[in-house]
Amino acid sequence: MADKLHFSLVSPARELFSGEVDHVIAPGSDGEFGVLVNHAPFMTTLKNGVVRVEENGETTMRLFVRGGFADVTPAGLTILAEEAVNLDSVSAESVQKEYDEAHRALLAEGKDGPQVHALEEQVAYLESLKAALTN
């Protein structure tokens, strides 16, 4: 068995994953990228999207991240996400509910409320999370 890549994904709230994997595909802000073991040192910002973990060519885990950083060092890959969820642990209904709430809050806030920016971001995040769930 060849060497494996040490991968860990942490958000401010907790450490979501830490372990040895074959291949990780992450949504870099300049495009999606894959990391295998012994990757050259590399650092990038991330956009909202899905981080896929692959073992033996099959996707074993899908994690949705909301922005953050990926840091590839000889020691492995570390993703620092602002917010992250395991797609297997959330249901489409609960996300839809959150999305509806955020959307309503955004409409209620009007065009120039102080929270508009934060709410728009929240809606965009939930929208892409919803899209990730359906495919």
Add this chain to the structure above:
Amino acid sequence: MSGLKELKNRIGSVKSTQKITKAKQMVAAAKLRRAQEAAEASKPYATRMANVVANLTASMGEGAGGPKLLAGSGDDKVHLLVVMTAERGLCGGFNANTAKAARLKIEELQAEGKTVKIITVGKKGREVLKAQYADLFIEHVDLSDAKDKFTPYAIGLGQDLTKRFEDGEFDVATLVFSEFKNVLTQTPVAKQLIPAEAPEDAETIDLGGAIYAYEPSEAEILESLLPRYLNTQILSAMLENAAGEQAASMTAMDNATRNAGELIDSLTLQYNRARQAQITKELIEIISGAEAL
């Protein structure tokens, strides 16, 4: 000699005090567990973030400039202290210790001829420092509605600090808070926030001569990383502070409950003695009255 009635009242009042301190102790113990878990759960992110910052700054090299949050404003005349304490009392010397550390720091800076500004987080520290330094206060962050959700407050404060720094309101920002060592020890510490300092204990990774690739550019990454690093530091300080407050409260209330218990014991002894003395006295009166007949 105090009357029986008086003693009884005192025992009653100490008993109800003991009930209060005991309840508060149990509440603190329950809250401590949650606060401690939250503080520990946020640690991996904070340490990794620190490592990333350390790596980046190391590869940027000394004096290479970089964003202002890292390089500083090139001056250190105006110091901003962010003093973080609890919202509530009943936690022993917790707030007083942090306030004392803040006061020492303020005196030290003023002795060096620097201008000091203060932002207080949490009501208690503000109350203590108000007497001396009310004119230095520029902002207060009220955490009384935060419950356990500190993230929005940390981000808010972080953004506020960044904005003030960009507006040139201060040159150096230092955070004074209580470091949660363990349940029995919380030490007030001062930590420099701006210009950002990579922690000394951060592990720098040996790249074996390889060169880091950055996407987008190094400067852009730092630009978006540093404000987040600032928020993370504030958040973990808030979480540690919350855990420390509950731990201090638990210890203080444990002591208070024990003291109340001792007081009740000694008062009860006094009460029983007084009661017996009175009974004896009454018996003697009856007997000597009967003998006189």
